[in-house]
Amino acid sequence: MDKSNTLTILKNAFLIERKGKSLYEKAMDHATDDSVKAFFKDLADDEQEHMNILEKQFKAYMKNGKFMAGGFENDGGAVTPPDILDDTLKNRINAAGFEATAITAAIGFEDKAVKMYAQRAREATDPEEKKMYKQLSAWEKTHLKKLMALEASLIESVWHDNSFWPF
Structure with a gap:
């Protein structure tokens, strides 16, 4: 792949991470519960780490025309939802509130990132x-x-809560 396309992909990846971080920070600022704030802070911190990785690789690629080794040691994929999502957190998010809306929006960002990164990896x-x-x-x-x-x-x-179950 040519250099300009590789750099464009890196720039787009960085932008997706930046948007995700911004969304998580806004949700964190809106949250009133400490466990909800911590949940969104962890996600924002991860996005910042992704941005740091992408920035380092962008600089390396600009300088040497190749990606540097390492920099991906934190295995974020090792944490599964049951380890993170306890009932306390679930019960503290208002299903019709801003945090729930942020979660729905974040699903779109994360899905786009997964697909883009998987395609680029292939x-x-x-x-x-x-x-x-x-x-x-x-x-x-x-x-x-x-x-x-x-x-x-x-x-x-x-x-x-609203007795929507038909049975």
């Missing part, structure tokens, strides 16, 4: 680039799973 010829995008895709899948599990729980709560 297409990349540089082994370090491939490794980076595989790691980022796995990490974003973890975010996506957390958010989808939380959204499903919130939907179930709304249905239960």
Whole structure:
């Protein structure tokens, strides 16, 4: 792949991470519960780490025309939703509030990131680039799973609280 296309992909990836971080920070600022704030802060911190990785790789690629080794040691994909989403957190998010809306919006960001990183991992010829995008895709899948599990729980709560169940 030519250099300008690789740099464009890195720039787009950075922008997605930046938008996600901004959304999580806004949700964190809106939250009144400490566990909800901590949930969104963890996600914002992860997005910042992704931005740091992408920035380092962008600089390395600009300087040397290749990706640098390493920089993806934190295995964000190792944390599964049940480890993160306890009932305390689920019960503290208002299913019709801003935090729930932020979760729905974040699912779209994370899904887009997973797909973009997975595709780039398949297409990349540089082994370090491939490794980076595989790691980022796995990490974003973890975010996506957390958010989808939380959204499903919130939907179930709304249905239960409003007696929407047809049986």
